[in-house]
Amino acid sequence: MRNFDEHNITDEVVAKVGQGDNPRVRQISQSLVRHLHDFIRDVEPSFEEWEAAIRFLTETGAMCSDTRQEFILLSDTLGASMLVDAINHRLAGNATETTVLGPFYVDNPPALELGSDISGDHEGTPMLVRGSVASSTGEPLAGAVVDTWHSDDEGYYDVQHYDQGGGVSLRARFRTDADGRFRFWSIVPKYYPIPDDGPVGRMLRQQGRHPYRPAHVHFMIGAPGHEKLVTHVFVAGDEYIDSDVVFGVKDSLIRELSHHPAGTAPDGRTLESDYAILDYDFVLSPKPA
């Protein structure tokens, strides 16, 4: 075939990308072509605009490194990540709601004892995080793997400081006790801007958007026979709770911090300053039989 014009090219490309053996590759390729071409027909980009699009993607790629995932930021800020999340959690039942993974998860975080303090040398208000993990059928899940990570009180994750010699902090892996419970100490997180010194930051500014996410603590929780849970707990009252740049907030994931004066905390630790407690009880969906 030759002599393609704006009217006949799409059908030809759809036919061409559908020649592989794998039906799912065929379906995704053909849908991608149809929607990409519809987008182009809709906005009718000039050459300069299409070159700018190519340049944007190229710069987004150039921004990616072991500690920076600009394409995840792009997916997150265009609402794509939360849409994929929603589509994959239609039958959550009474399980804890999910939200985006984000770009800052690190595989195999340090495994620590329950009650450990993960704040490293970061300053901030001490925070005791307590919770439980249960199946949606009600039993506590002992030995569940609880990965947690969050930003420091200036809004940076540890990985963002690796290139300045920073080590691992504000992230860890715990295992729930015999009652399915876990606890650890950290510092109260704060709202923060997603990394906005790259193409995605430029896009946000051109779209008239702020780059902020309300304060939250990430959790990824796994237990045998259950769906892996990827979620956050958001701190109630944050000024960005209603305008999360990645569209990730759900009411069921918001919790009030309780605030306490210096003294002995419920786990026996003595605090010389005011501290806070964050409680959340997680529920995992059993895997389909």
Add this chain to the structure above:
Amino acid sequence: MRNFDEHNITDEVVAKVGQGDNPRVRQISQSLVRHLHDFIRDVEPSFEEWEAAIRFLTETGAMCSDTRQEFILLSDTLGASMLVDAINHRLAGNATETTVLGPFYVDNPPALELGSDISGDHEGTPMLVRGSVASSTGEPLAGAVVDTWHSDDEGYYDVQHYDQGGGVSLRARFRTDADGRFRFWSIVPKYYPIPDDGPVGRMLRQQGRHPYRPAHVHFMIGAPGHEKLVTHVFVAGDEYIDSDVVFGVKDSLIRELSHHPAGTAPDGRTLESDYAILDYDFVLSPKPA
């Protein structure tokens, strides 16, 4: 806003990306979100599939360098480049038809005298390329800038050999003479695969496609008061003329090579081997007043 699900998230993201001052940025951003979300709703990617999509884009970015533009290859092989080309050339009239720029153009190629041989030390069948540049109103365009580039007879462009110490060859800039004519010597090009050792090559294999483009010579031609022309001349009879991997072939851009025995060529050069002649007369559109 919070508590987004697959039904209400798109309207919210469309509203958020439309807050900037520039109406074109607003239009493109909002259309992108609607089509991206429609694509996701259509194929309902699993998390693993969405991660694979992020990884594909990341690897495509990592493949890009000063001499490799994997995102242009992606745009070309998905038919997007030809669609953008078609949309931007609706009113071509009798002007020469256009086709994709491709990823191998280099700004400011070496300016050479008419009649120069650009083949460098490449082996192949000598080819005299002759042509003219005229306005669609009929006048010859003297002093028009004619950039040309093509692959060697193994299918590689010079830029693909830069990292092995290769220099500039098979590309040059000419200026038409007082009659709007140009001529140069090179070698007969051959069909070739687009660079397929990266993510786009993997995509093509999964889609059951070959990576070949039929033999062609690129031209980018500019003259004052006229639209810049970006096109190729394709060699008639190529085995891939009906299955160009980037959908770029148009009948009006195909020419038969004339073949000649060793001897004196029309420009006075003495050839010790058989040679070919490629003729093409280009017509540029005047710019709108």
